[in-house]
Amino acid sequence: MKIAMIGTGYVGLVSGVCFSDFGHDVVCVDKNPEKIAMLERGEVPIFEPGLDTLMAKNVEAGRLTFTTDLAAAIDGAEAVFIAVGTPTRRGDGHADLTYVMAAAEEIAHAAKDYVVIVTKSTVPVGTNRQVKQVIKKARPDLDFDVASNPEFLREGAAIDDFMKPDRVVVGVQTERAAEVMADIYRPLYLREFPILTTDLESAEMVKYAANAFLAVKITFINEIAALCERTGADVKQVSKGMGLDGRIGNKFLHAGPGYGGSCFPKDTKALARIGQDHGLPMQITETVIKVNEEVKRRMIDKLLDLCNGSFNGKTIAVLGVTFKPNTDDMRDAPSLTIIPALVGAGAKVRVADPQGQREGEALLPGVVWQEDPYKCAHNADLLVILTEWNEFRALDLKRIARKMNTPCLADLRNIYSIQDAKRAGFEAYESIGRAGFARKPAEGDS
Numbered sequence: 001m002k003i004a005m006i007g008t009g010y011v012g013l014v015s016g017v018c019f020s021d022f023g024h025d026v027v028c029v030d031k032n033p034e035k036i037a038m039l040e041r042g043e044v045p046i047f048e049p050g051l052d053t054l055m056a057k058n059v060e061a062g063r064l065t066f067t068t069d070l071a072a073a074i075d076g077a078e079a080v081f082i083a084v085g086t087p088t089r090r091g092d093g094h095a096d097l098t099y100v101m102a103a104a105e106e107i108a109h110a111a112k113d114y115v116v117i118v119t120k121s122t123v124p125v126g127t128n129r130q131v132k133q134v135i136k137k138a139r140p141d142l143d144f145d146v147a148s149n150p151e152f153l154r155e156g157a158a159i160d161d162f163m164k165p166d167r168v169v170v171g172v173q174t175e176r177a178a179e180v181m182a183d184i185y186r187p188l189y190l191r192e193f194p195i196l197t198t199d200l201e202s203a204e205m206v207k208y209a210a211n212a213f214l215a216v217k218i219t220f221i222n223e224i225a226a227l228c229e230r231t232g233a234d235v236k237q238v239s240k241g242m243g244l245d246g247r248i249g250n251k252f253l254h255a256g257p258g259y260g261g262s263c264f265p266k267d268t269k270a271l272a273r274i275g276q277d278h279g280l281p282m283q284i285t286e287t288v289i290k291v292n293e294e295v296k297r298r299m300i301d302k303l304l305d306l307c308n309g310s311f312n313g314k315t316i317a318v319l320g321v322t323f324k325p326n327t328d329d330m331r332d333a334p335s336l337t338i339i340p341a342l343v344g345a346g347a348k349v350r351v352a353d354p355q356g357q358r359e360g361e362a363l364l365p366g367v368v369w370q371e372d373p374y375k376c377a378h379n380a381d382l383l384v385i386l387t388e389w390n391e392f393r394a395l396d397l398k399r400i401a402r403k404m405n406t407p408c409l410a411d412l413r414n415i416y417s418i419q420d421a422k423r424a425g426f427e428a429y430e431s432i433g434r435a436g437f438a439r440k441p442a443e444g445d446s
Contacts, residue, residue, distance in 0.1 A: 001025070001183055004073040004080045006103045008035055008066070010046055010158075010262065010329075011120055011151050012083030017055045018162040020064040022187045027073040028066045039066040047328040047355045050159050071110040079180055080107050081149070082131075083120040088266050093273040095124050095266070104131045108138035116180045118147045122207050122267060124274050128171065128200045145177035148200050150207035155261065156326030167194040171203025208274070211267040212285045217252040218259045219288045222295045225255035225433025235433025236414060255432040257334040257386060257412045258295040260323035265292075265332040296337040299412055302430050303342070305438070306382050306408045312346030315405065317380040319373050320387025320413075321356040321364065328355040330363055334412075335386055339364050352376040354389055374400060381406045388413040397424030408439065 001024050005016035008030040020026040030036050038045055042059070044052045058064040067073050074080055084099035100121055107117055117135065119128050132146045148171035153161045168185055172178045178197055182189065189195055198206070221242075225235040235255045243250025259265070268289050275282035307314050323333035330336065335356075342349050343366040352370045353360065361369070370376035373392060377383050377400045385392055393415055401407035401424045408428040409421050418436060421429035427439035 001079070002027070002077045003184065004029060004070075004077040005083055005120075006070065006073075006081060006107070007083040007085070007099075007121075008032075008039065008045075009083065009085060010048070010155065011153065012081070013039075013044070013046065013055075014048060014051065014153060014158045014162060015081065015083060015120060015151065017051060017058060017064060018159065019184070020058040020061075021054060021163075022184075024063065024184065026058075026064050027077070028064070029068065029070050029073045030066070031068060033068050036066045036068050047326075048158050049156065049326055054159060070106055074107060074110045074115070075112065077115060079116045079118055079184060080111070081118045081120045082107075083151075086121045086123055086266075088269050093269040095122070095270045097123060097127060097130070100127065100131065101134050104134045105138050108135040108142060111139070111142055111144065114143040116145045116147055116177050118149045118181070120149055120151055122150060122263070122270075123148075123204060124208075124270060125201050125204045127204060145172065145174050145180075146200070147172045147177050147181055148203035149181065150203060152207070152210065155329055156324060165193055167196055169196050169198065169203050169206050171198050171200040173200060208267050208271040211263050212271050212282070212288070214252050215259055215264045215268050215288050215292070216284060218254075218256075218264075219291050219295070221253045221255050222258065222432070223291060226295075226298065228433040232435070233433075234435070238433075255414060257299045257338065257432070258292045260332040260334055260336075261327075262329055262331045265289075293337075296334050299334065299338055300341045302412075303338070303382065303384060303410055306410055306428050306430055307347075310345075311342050313348075314346075314381040315348045315350070315379060316342055316382045316384060317350045317352070317370075317373075317377040318342075318367075318384045318386055319352050319376065319392045320385060320389055321351055321353045321360050322387050325387055325389040328359055330356060330359040333387075335360075336363060338384075338386065339367060343367065350376045350380065353387065354391055356387075374403065378403045379405045382408045382410060384410045385413055385415055388415055397421065397426070401425040406439070 003019055003024050003026045005012050005028045008028050016026045016028040035045055042056055082100055082103045084103055086095040089096040128146045128148045150169055170181045228235040239253040242248050243253050268285050272282050272286045321335035323329055349367040350370050351367045352373045357369050407426045409426045411431040414431050430436040
């Protein structure tokens with residue numbers, strides 16, 4: 001089957017590459033000629049483990065091509081996927097559907113024969129019906145169906161998530177569209193992965209409901225972590241005890257500096273706005289958004305305590321700035337709240353991240369980038385672990401502590417233990433939801 005994928009961002013590129021690996025002929029379309037030229041050279045504009053290899057394999061096999069010519073891409077395609085951005089609209093929290101509707105209108109003008117137009121982008125409930133109206137208005141004569149096919153890809157594990165999904169959700173209005181979508185996902189159906197076929201609105205809602213629920217779990221355990229610190233409990237033990245309950249499960253119960261990324265912040269805000277528009281406020285979701293911002297700010301207070309009340313003149317080394325490991329995505333990362341607060345308060349901030357510098361240089365002005373965590377920590381007054389990259393999970397803590405000006409560690413991902421920090425020679429240690437220890441202020445400390 002020929003498939004056209006409109007948009008070569010994270011969702012579009014991963015989906016296009018994986019569909020081509022299913023055996024479909026896939027044409028990925030983007031308006032940006034530089035990006036298309038880059039892809040045609042075999043270069044991947046995002047960091048996603050394994051994507052470059054899989055892309056090269058399917059390009060070589062002739063199943064995957066890239067173009068700026070939407071009309072040529074759609075010609076002969078049985079399905080056209082819209083995978084463009086839906087950022088939060090400035091000022092009101094709505095998902096911005098400008099790119100979705102523009103793509104729908106372009107598809108309408110370019111299509112010749114029956115086609116299923118599939119929205120892969122995350123969109124509010126009712127969007128696919130709007131897409132249908134836009135296409136009908138532009139081309140009353142066109143024979144087409146619309147479908148909703150939300151993505152559930154975790155950055156850093158996207159290929160596995162696509163090839164071995166927990167579920168595939170497909171929203172359709174007609175049997176004809178359902179048959180086309182079934183053909184597209186036949187390789188997964190044959191391997192008995194769950195494929196749920198619903199109406200359009202339910203498919204759209206599944207995406208928001210799932211992401212909001214996961215955001216609730218993260219935020220809940222972060223609030224419990226704060227309470228653990230006050231009561232002397234250990235959040236890692238609490239999380240384990242909770243997760244052993246099959247009704248709760250152990251995923252997304254890891255305390256940290258707050259959620260970020262391309263999905264949770266945007267989708268929780270959009271769901272909250274959808275509720276408001278329908279006169280039914282999503283009170284839990286709205287509270288989650290508020291508490292998550294408070295969690296990020298609480299991290300700044302932790303670091304301030306380790307610096308004896310002042311960042312001014314202190315050298316602070318930060319390991320990790322992306323919102324999670326195995327991605328270069330900086331969107332709504334906790335680092336974008338925490339690091340500017342340090343710089344603004346007079347700290348000299350050094351940063352090391354395996355993939356974050358390309359995006360981070362523009363987003364984090366005033367910091368010094370280091371490739372090596374040991375150089376980053378040299379002569380620092382505080383070391384902060386902000387993203388749990390594998391490269392930071394087995395550091396020689398003794399070596400780091402010896403080279404620091406004042407060996408203090410803020411482990412905001414709970415990678416190490418209080419015993420690890422003490423054995424390494426750190427004078428102060430803080431983590432999330434667990435016991436720490438403080439150094440005695442030296443003369444001259446403010």
